[in-house]
Amino acid sequence: MSKQKIVVVGNGMVGHKFIDTLVNDPQGEQFDIVTFSEEPRLAYDRVQLSAYFSGSTADDLAMTTPQYYDERGVRFLLNDKVTGIDKAAKTITTEKGEVESYDKLVLATGSYPFVPPIPGNDQPHCLVYRTIEDLEAMTASAKQSRVGVVVGGGLLGLEAANALKNLGLEVHVVEFAPRLMAVQLDEAGGSLLRTKIEELGVQVHTGKATQNIADGEDCRYRMEFADGTHLETDMILFSAGIRPQDELARQFDLTIGERGGIVINNECQTSDPDIYAIGECALWNNRIFGLVAPGYSMAKVAVSHITGGDDSFEGADMSTKLKLLGVEVGSIGDAHGNTPGSISYVYSNGAEQVYKRLIVSADNKKLLGAVMVGDTSDYGTLLPIMLTGMDLPANPETLILPVTDGEAGGGMGVEALPDAAQICSCLDVTKGDLIESIQAGNHTVADLKACTGAGTGCGGCAAMVGQVLNCELEKMGVEVNNNICGHFDYSRQELFDIIRSKKYTNFQDLLKDHGHGHGCEICKPAVASMLATQWNEYVLKDEHLPLQDTNDVFLGNMQKDGTYSVVPRMAGGEVTPEGLIVIGEIARDYNLYTKLTGGQRVDMFGAQLHELPAIWKRLVDAGFETGHAYGKSLRTVKSCVGSTWCRYGMLDSVSMAILLEMRYKGMRTPHKVKMAVSGCTRECAEAQSKDVGVIATDKGWNLYLCGNGGMRPRHADLFATDLDDETLIKYIDRFYMFYNHTADRLQRTSVWMENLEGGLDYLKDVIINDKLGICDSLEQDMLRVIDTYECEWKKTIESPERLKRFAHFINSEDGDNNLAYVEERGQRRPATEAEKRGQAIPAIELVD
Amino acid sequence: MSDSWISVCDESVLVPDTGICAKVGEDHVAIFKVAGSGDLFAISNICPFGNASVLSRGLIGEVDGQLYVASPLLKQRFRLNDGVCLDDESITIATYPVRVSDGQVEIAA
Numbered sequence A: 001m002s003k004q005k006i007v008v009v010g011n012g013m014v015g016h017k018f019i020d021t022l023v024n025d026p027q028g029e030q031f032d033i034v035t036f037s038e039e040p041r042l043a044y045d046r047v048q049l050s051a052y053f054s055g056s057t058a059d060d061l062a063m064t065t066p067q068y069y070d071e072r073g074v075r076f077l078l079n080d081k082v083t084g085i086d087k088a089a090k091t092i093t094t095e096k097g098e099v100e101s102y103d104k105l106v107l108a109t110g111s112y113p114f115v116p117p118i119p120g121n122d123q124p125h126c127l128v129y130r131t132i133e134d135l136e137a138m139t140a141s142a143k144q145s146r147v148g149v150v151v152g153g154g155l156l157g158l159e160a161a162n163a164l165k166n167l168g169l170e171v172h173v174v175e176f177a178p179r180l181m182a183v184q185l186d187e188a189g190g191s192l193l194r195t196k197i198e199e200l201g202v203q204v205h206t207g208k209a210t211q212n213i214a215d216g217e218d219c220r221y222r223m224e225f226a227d228g229t230h231l232e233t234d235m236i237l238f239s240a241g242i243r244p245q246d247e248l249a250r251q252f253d254l255t256i257g258e259r260g261g262i263v264i265n266n267e268c269q270t271s272d273p274d275i276y277a278i279g280e281c282a283l284w285n286n287r288i289f290g291l292v293a294p295g296y297s298m299a300k301v302a303v304s305h306i307t308g309g310d311d312s313f314e315g316a317d318m319s320t321k322l323k324l325l326g327v328e329v330g331s332i333g334d335a336h337g338n339t340p341g342s343i344s345y346v347y348s349n350g351a352e353q354v355y356k357r358l359i360v361s362a363d364n365k366k367l368l369g370a371v372m373v374g375d376t377s378d379y380g381t382l383l384p385i386m387l388t389g390m391d392l393p394a395n396p397e398t399l400i401l402p403v404t405d406g407e408a409g410g411g412m413g414v415e416a417l418p419d420a421a422q423i424c425s426c427l428d429v430t431k432g433d434l435i436e437s438i439q440a441g442n443h444t445v446a447d448l449k450a451c452t453g454a455g456t457g458c459g460g461c462a463a464m465v466g467q468v469l470n471c472e473l474e475k476m477g478v479e480v481n482n483n484i485c486g487h488f489d490y491s492r493q494e495l496f497d498i499i500r501s502k503k504y505t506n507f508q509d510l511l512k513d514h515g516h517g518h519g520c521e522i523c524k525p526a527v528a529s530m531l532a533t534q535w536n537e538y539v540l541k542d543e544h545l546p547l548q549d550t551n552d553v554f555l556g557n558m559q560k561d562g563t564y565s566v567v568p569r570m571a572g573g574e575v576t577p578e579g580l581i582v583i584g585e586i587a588r589d590y591n592l593y594t595k596l597t598g599g600q601r602v603d604m605f606g607a608q609l610h611e612l613p614a615i616w617k618r619l620v621d622a623g624f625e626t627g628h629a630y631g632k633s634l635r636t637v638k639s640c641v642g643s644t645w646c647r648y649g650m651l652d653s654v655s656m657a658i659l660l661e662m663r664y665k666g667m668r669t670p671h672k673v674k675m676a677v678s679g680c681t682r683e684c685a686e687a688q689s690k691d692v693g694v695i696a697t698d699k700g701w702n703l704y705l706c707g708n709g710g711m712r713p714r715h716a717d718l719f720a721t722d723l724d725d726e727t728l729i730k731y732i733d734r735f736y737m738f739y740n741h742t743a744d745r746l747q748r749t750s751v752w753m754e755n756l757e758g759g760l761d762y763l764k765d766v767i768i769n770d771k772l773g774i775c776d777s778l779e780q781d782m783l784r785v786i787d788t789y790e791c792e793w794k795k796t797i798e799s800p801e802r803l804k805r806f807a808h809f810i811n812s813e814d815g816d817n818n819l820a821y822v823e824e825r826g827q828r829r830p831a832t833e834a835e836k837r838g839q840a841i842p843a844i845e846l847v848d
Numbered sequence B: 001m002s003d004s005w006i007s008v009c010d011e012s013v014l015v016p017d018t019g020i021c022a023k024v025g026e027d028h029v030a031i032f033k034v035a036g037s038g039d040l041f042a043i044s045n046i047c048p049f050g051n052a053s054v055l056s057r058g059l060i061g062e063v064d065g066q067l068y069v070a071s072p073l074l075k076q077r078f079r080l081n082d083g084v085c086l087d088d089e090s091i092t093i094a095t096y097p098v099r100v101s102d103g104q105v106e107i108a109a
């Protein structure tokens, strides 16, 4: 039997889902698939489109690759629009003149942004927000603009406003309706959202109908409103809703809804049984679904129908949970209480700016809908209750009331949910699916994600997935294994407790009494770090030496060619001109590549082992100390110039940064720790991206904790305000030592805190209120470390015995003859492999 | 092949469970002394993944009774007795006979 030919028009999220489902179907072999896309690339994740502004690239957003399609025999034509259908001959034609026959045609053409018919809406800086190309246009326009207006205050409009804000514009949102997110929120919710958004500096104008876009006086354009007022702006982004892309269906006589959309039946067939429509272009039961999850269901139904299955589409839930401009918003089911006889429960907290409303059936038994602004932590519990029609507890209000101390809290945890409850709405994964996968051996969130797909869409369900996992593991009696490695059946925290209580001072004794085997590159440095935090002995002592990573053995960071970097401490980023001169002389004499680091100090690269002692001798003689750039320890405390020089400075941020850096320098920690101190709220030291951030106010210091840059940036949380010097240091001492005692190996403070049960509030309880009664001992532990500090480089260069190790060869004075360098911009750098082989002719001479 | 033994250093120089690098002819050889047993191993010092002369500076570890050194660059593990890379068995680095004679560490070249 010859293969059936399937043509898919549109390779968006849903078109791709259809293809991916079909090729992975057991009958997938029986089909030849061709897809056309008007866009220049294969499907990408439109839901995450805004991530493009925070650094995601088109590749990151891609949902598939040309290779993936090639390997599965799927043909694709990009940049080509399908313009004609011949239903009788069963062929389609494209703009570029391709003709393709089909047995089944699938329309997955999505939708397009609706631009209200306002005169002047077609000018250069009037844009929309749907494709990667749109984002490129926005970025370009923003570069030439100061003010931006988003027309439309719905979901997408607010997301677009956030994007403009991040692009540095002054942002306004103009909404025709009397409130924001009129579809999803009730009046009180909408007005709280407005207050919050305005506090963030986005100006909201509701009840405004734009009549004309004229030339502006101060800005590029002037928007003229029906009520006679006006607003000037340099760019306009229309986000006033979407319209189904039903052009083809219209032209070639498929049935269309009154207000657009290609009419489909429960099998996703259009009025021509060989033509299917799925995704945002399809109209089912007079409804368009502007979310990806219903589109995915349609894709599955169409595949099932084509392969002879009997799935059918039965509508979809449109509940949403989002973080818009940093404000949490959730809307479930009948958010407006339109169901006759329904009862509402409202919780409103003016101080914390939280609003929640439950809409419950007349008999008080079933949940019909909910609205949440400012706190959506109940969303995950409420949605499944609504979807599965579970009975509500006797006092439904307990579901939205905050949990106060001592009470168990009225909410219903994941445990109460039935297996049918949908946990991930994007990928349609139920609690039952997750449990099945957990029982099949997927015991981490990452494995669960890979196996079930849960959490790979909008990501909103990740916390719930984690809860189901933990709950299930607990039931199965599986202890979550966080053993440090195969040689110790203990977590880092447990090992630390053992070391402290039984006073172990070396690895061998610990291994003999509590471990097995010989140890490895994971447990050895981890134990070395704990011993150092606890007893602060010299890291190069014979018994500790075999435990250390090379960076700690040679007190420098190993570079790609085996040489090391040299980073002297410059506390707070402060350095004298004499200091700089010494550094310059050393770098020149040893031909070290020199650059400023992201941590406000100077790094010199390319020192060989035998050169390190002499280099450090000169640095130590000039008064420098090691910068511990190599250790899992305090890195730098960045500072801004602060009140000594800056006209805005509230306090002396440089002195505080130096004080902190000198206090905590050298202490080994589970992972590296970074701090910063800013002299005022302008935050030039970027303290909120650090593990410990300190910002001066007119009343004292504000302390922020658990920020992170790097792979997964996280803003630090405000922990305490208006502290005096003494309290500030006390809190940091306690925080830092508590982290040392309880974190996992290589766990930054951000992740540690997120995994602490009770999170930030718990941390406050421990550190400020001394809930565990351990603050005294934390402070004492810290003082012991501070009192026993010594510069490792100073100590090392004073010991001829130690210096013997600083040689490339044990039996020769020669350096490493495997090294090769080329010169670039006046300094040397390691030659590439090609340069080493002499294949590429370096633009620059090889130097030694 | 062990026709001539070359002495490289005094045995007392070796700290248990650490390595040193010796120049043997043109070769860079990493020599390790294992803690406990005191066994010696010698393998090439060049990490084939980074093409840098660094293996003597890696950490010694053990998995299922096999001893290995983890490259200090990107942590690939090389078995000490035969040079096989445990993370990619298609790769093997050179090993050298090693012994102690009269308190001197010797490599056969």
Ligand code: SRM
Binding pocket: A557, A558, A559, A565, A567, A595, A596, A597, A598, A599, A600, A601, A603, A629, A635, A636, A672, A674, A689, A690, A707, A708, A709, A710, A711, A712, A748
């Ligand atoms: C030298 C420097 C880059 C530069 O030229 O500016 C640097 C270089 C390295 N960084 Fe970094 N980082 C440097 C500032 C930063 C910063 C910026 C900052 O500190 O303000 C960050 C982001 C902030 C943060 O950590 O929260 C940063 C985030 C990372 C990360 C990701 C950490 C994370 O939590 O995601 C790593 C990888 C890791 O630690 O696992 C890393 C690891 C490294 C390593 C150690 C990678 C390695 O193993 O070879 C690099 C070797 C340093 C060397 O050879 O001396 N580096 N690194 C900077 C040294 C600062 C200093 O004076 O000590």
Ligand SMILES: Cc1cc2nc3c(=O)[nH]c(=O)nc-3n(C[C@H](O)[C@H](O)[C@H](O)COP(=O)(O)OP(=O)(O)OC[C@H]3O[C@@H](n4cnc5c(N)ncnc54)[C@H](O)[C@@H]3O)c2cc1C
Binding pocket: A009, A010, A011, A012, A013, A014, A015, A016, A036, A037, A038, A039, A046, A047, A048, A049, A050, A080, A081, A082, A083, A108, A109, A110, A111, A129, A130, A131, A156, A159, A245, A248, A278, A279, A280, A281, A289, A290, A291, A292, A293, A295, A458
């Ligand atoms: C910024 C933004 C944020 C969003 N956030 C969310 C969210 O948080 N949650 C959620 O559920 N949904 C969200 N959505 C909606 C979601 O992206 C859509 O529901 C989903 O993309 C619909 O998929 P689709 O395949 O039907 O349409 P699309 O992804 O638009 O794909 C249709 C494709 O068909 C192409 N095409 C159209 N006509 C032709 C033709 N004649 N020939 C060839 N190709 C053609 C189009 O160019 C397009 O590439 C968001 C959308 C945007 C724009």
Ligand code: SF4
Binding pocket: A640, A641, A642, A643, A646, A647, A648, A649, A650, A653, A678, A679, A680, A681, A682, A683, A684, A685
């Ligand atoms: S943070 Fe404030 S005090 Fe510090 S440099 Fe910037 S503006 Fe000045």
Ligand code: FES
Binding pocket: A423, A424, A425, A426, A427, A454, A455, A456, A457, A458, A459, A460, A461, A462
């Ligand atoms: S709900 Fe969106 S990824 Fe799970």
